[in-house]
Amino acid sequence: MRADCARCFGLCCVALPFTASADFARDKPAGRPCSHLRTDFGCGIHSRLRREGYRGCTVYDCFGAGQKVSQVTFAGRDWREEPGTAGEMFAVLPVMRHLHELLRHLAEALTLPAAAPVHGALRAAAERVERLTLAPAAELAALDVTPHRDAVNSLLLRASRLVRAAAPGGRGGRRDHRGADLMGARLRGADLRGASLRGALLVAADLSAADLSGADLRTADLIGADLRGADLRGADLTGSLFLTRAQLESARGDAATRLPAGLGRPAHW
Template structure:
């Protein structure tokens, strides 16, 4: 790998921050390509490939400002990280799926694949923004380059991908990054005795009162934090991959350096103006002042 293709910490951070949905340049793919099942998050059933009844001719949602009131909270949570505009404008060169049924069918199948590639890209770019060992940095950099290259493939090539061949090495690299960063935080912050109490992977904390708890550098991968009271909780340096934060109260919580936290996780939670988020995440509009 040539030296000039290496991504430094600052560039990696910019890449992560650039992964934002641009609905203006997307053909309403999240409103069309995905399957929706009626639940507390969605007011209706919708099959994959069928446009939502609220999708307008300009690909805008006619109830966008009332989604939560209309029972479509799930729509305000979803974030494609920019996969939608990539598929619409690059993979399919701006072709409107309404004009060609074959294009539509293929585009709707490509979108979920691109979404997964963008998710992995976001995680790897974030990992590269941290200070890690040179060997880990080289592996992360190579993985980022590969993912960015794959997103530029044509539709048929994307549809032929075995996505697990990308997910497995990405997961291994993220685990290694998490271990490295969390250990560094623990060494600098806690005594050796306390560092052994930070593994909460997959824990069931539904509705649990965690107010003011010190969870710095905690492993919260896959943790079930639904409706947990996390007001004023310190989760700097904690790993949130796969954690379920639906209706968790993050008011006043410090997540400024939390690792692998996504916009969708934040969107599904509650918070306020005192909640501190990583720079690449936006404060949800439904959070309280």
């Protein structure tokens, strides 16, 4: 469930729209190649995206959907050599990304010993979603992901509650900040073990970012939490649930920030 850009046809650089903002230096409509996309589908400014005003590119993660669409759905046929595939290929990408994100979270849940009571259901769900990713392009482009996402999310929530219930003081939801507006919140050094921060807004508010520096976020559920600009310096995120690379890339951290295994430290920290 990791992006392998060398096996992708630069799909995110073409299919997705950009809007001139703090995240993108200029507008780009969906379906038009970014001006920095090279003929080999690599990015001409990859090593300096943030300096060039393309911070949004650094926080995007397709969870491996790009290479799946390129190499499996379209069997290695690229949109430049076969322009007739372009429209359908670009329509399939966001659908595949949603499915791969679900697979990524299901895979993590299956590694959690405390979630063993739902492992059987999680495995069955992963098999169903994987089958969907192998559907023909036309079926994928027309797929309504919502019911599949809702079914998986229900299982992930059950897994999360089991894990958080085992956390010191967690009790499976005693500290429930699900969907809470925590913009600019002062949570420095807070013990958030076992807390639910699902979908919480921890994004910077004006010049005041949520301060999670030194916070203990072990076994905290961070699925969908908006961490843009959040201060994670010195925070302990080992064992946090459903944290993604994109969330880390959007936040601020340092060498003292402790991360879950498998998630590298962002280069800009």
